[in-house]
Amino acid sequence: xxxxxxxxxxxxxxxxxxxxxxxxxxxxxxxxxxxxxxxxxxxxxxxxxxxxxxxxxxxxxxxxxxxxxxxxxxxxxxxxxxxxxxxxxxxxxxxxxxxxxxxxxxxxxxxxxxxxxxxxxxxxxxxxxxxxxxxxxxxxxxxxxxxxxxxxxxxxxxxxxxxxxxxxxxxxxxxxxxxxxxxxxxxxxxxxxxxxxxxxxxxxxxxxxxxxxxxxxxxxxxxxxx
Amino acid sequence: xxxxxxxxxxxxxxxxxxxxxxxxxxxxxxxxxxxxxxxxxxxxxxxxxxxxxxxxxxxxxxxxxxxxxxxxxxxxxxxxxxxxxxxxxxxxxxxxxxxxxxxxxxxxxxxxxxxxxxxxxxxxxxxxxxxxxxxxxxxxxxxxxxxxxxxxxxxxxxxxxxxxxxxxxxxxxxxxxxxxxxxxxxxxxxxxxxxxxxxxxxxxxxxxxxxxxxxxxxxxxxxxxx
DNA sequence: GGGACTATATATAACTT
DNA sequence: TAAGTTATATATAGTCC
Numbered sequence: 001x002x003x004x005x006x007x008x009x010x011x012x013x014x015x016x017x018x019x020x021x022x023x024x025x026x027x028x029x030x031x032x033x034x035x036x037x038x039x040x041x042x043x044x045x046x047x048x049x050x051x052x053x054x055x056x057x058x059x060x061x062x063x064x065x066x067x068x069x070x071x072x073x074x075x076x077x078x079x080x081x082x083x084x085x086x087x088x089x090x091x092x093x094x095x096x097x098x099x100x101x102x103x104x105x106x107x108x109x110x111x112x113x114x115x116x117x118x119x120x121x122x123x124x125x126x127x128x129x130x131x132x133x134x135x136x137x138x139x140x141x142x143x144x145x146x147x148x149x150x151x152x153x154x155x156x157x158x159x160x161x162x163x164x165x166x167x168x169x170x171x172x173x174x175x176x177x178x179x180x181x182x183x184x185x186x187x188x189x190x191x192x193x194x195x196x197x198x199x200x201x202x203x204x205x206x207x208x209x210x211x212x213x214x215x216x217x218x219x220x221x222x223x224x225x226x
Numbered sequence: 227x228x229x230x231x232x233x234x235x236x237x238x239x240x241x242x243x244x245x246x247x248x249x250x251x252x253x254x255x256x257x258x259x260x261x262x263x264x265x266x267x268x269x270x271x272x273x274x275x276x277x278x279x280x281x282x283x284x285x286x287x288x289x290x291x292x293x294x295x296x297x298x299x300x301x302x303x304x305x306x307x308x309x310x311x312x313x314x315x316x317x318x319x320x321x322x323x324x325x326x327x328x329x330x331x332x333x334x335x336x337x338x339x340x341x342x343x344x345x346x347x348x349x350x351x352x353x354x355x356x357x358x359x360x361x362x363x364x365x366x367x368x369x370x371x372x373x374x375x376x377x378x379x380x381x382x383x384x385x386x387x388x389x390x391x392x393x394x395x396x397x398x399x400x401x402x403x404x405x406x407x408x409x410x411x412x413x414x415x416x417x418x419x420x421x422x423x424x425x426x427x428x429x430x431x432x433x434x435x436x437x438x439x440x441x442x443x444x445x446x447x448x449x450x451x452x
Numbered sequence: 453g454g455g456a457c458t459a460t461a462t463a464t465a466a467c468t469t
Numbered sequence: 470t471a472a473g474t475t476a477t478a479t480a481t482a483g484t485c486c
Binding site for chain 1: 470471475476477478479480
């Protein structure tokens, strides 16, 4: 699709590799956008440039939404009732496969807490995870047709809060801001004005500095931008 | 790009919409593949057909991997040391923005536990979440340069296990299987032989039946395949 | 419904500024 | 070296089977 036909292998010249990336990136985003409009479907696209720069696209504004749909694809089993034993057998087989898939995927649900780089972030993580565990209890109870003992349900929060105290950390709760429909965004954030989070404290800055020192020891800062 | 130029809006005829989807889907996957090869970069793509059928592509085999890279983009702050107060000011601003972004994104880390459809799945969730919380404590401690009280750290697991018991649920631990590098997969799973998970028990099947009844009451089973 | 065909619209590699 | 131009390669809308 040009003066010459390119061989389908890595372009060795770094400059032309970057140029080709820039052009084709736009082409794919256009294609993805067209597909989602013409066919009225969910499309998500994540691309990293050779220099590590991110470009993403999502038909409905959020890659996360579509990724969730990807992970939480409805189970084949929910389709209808089970009629006989053969039917049951077949559906069990499907379920077994689905189970493996689910286990595999849930590995990636697990937040990469190693990469937490602030105490505030950790707090947000914790908040979401505890609420998730809460709801797991409810799911399990529902699945088994039981009622949960509300007293025990509350127990977990108290314990975790206690642990938080042990680490001498104060937690805050935030409102999560919901963006409207924005389809494509590049890495550049200049000009965007997002509602601010909680005010940053001195202790937080200290923690951040300490973190930076730690990271730099492991991997010295080298950022090559094309 | 055809006999006629299409208007860039939803194709109203359902049949041609599906046909167009099928053709363009292949085109985009090809483009994405070419981009990743030519430019040696990470590319991930998730698409749903008008009928809800999933197609995905990932240059390195796993959409999840690239999604993680998307979510865990390294923070601008890690680049280098802070030199003076203006520098600090500027970087704090960046951090504040990043913080908002992170909060926003972490909403999506939160597993959609409403969609849990088996007791086993719930167990897997719980396992990952508790380990994540564990590591959050460690992260926090590291950030603040403190040591964690190991006794309190163990406390949480005991409490959660207790809650599990309250719901009369037995948990199992699994090995998660790691696939090799497979780039594209369509919804169709026939023919693939995945290692099996834990054997399904009768009580599990009962729970599943109950779940199915529950789901069907809320939304009757209707699957229209193109 | 799922391919094969082909006229036409698009994307883009190399070139130019 | 980034932005615009042009010749060519590709993708695909409509069609037929």
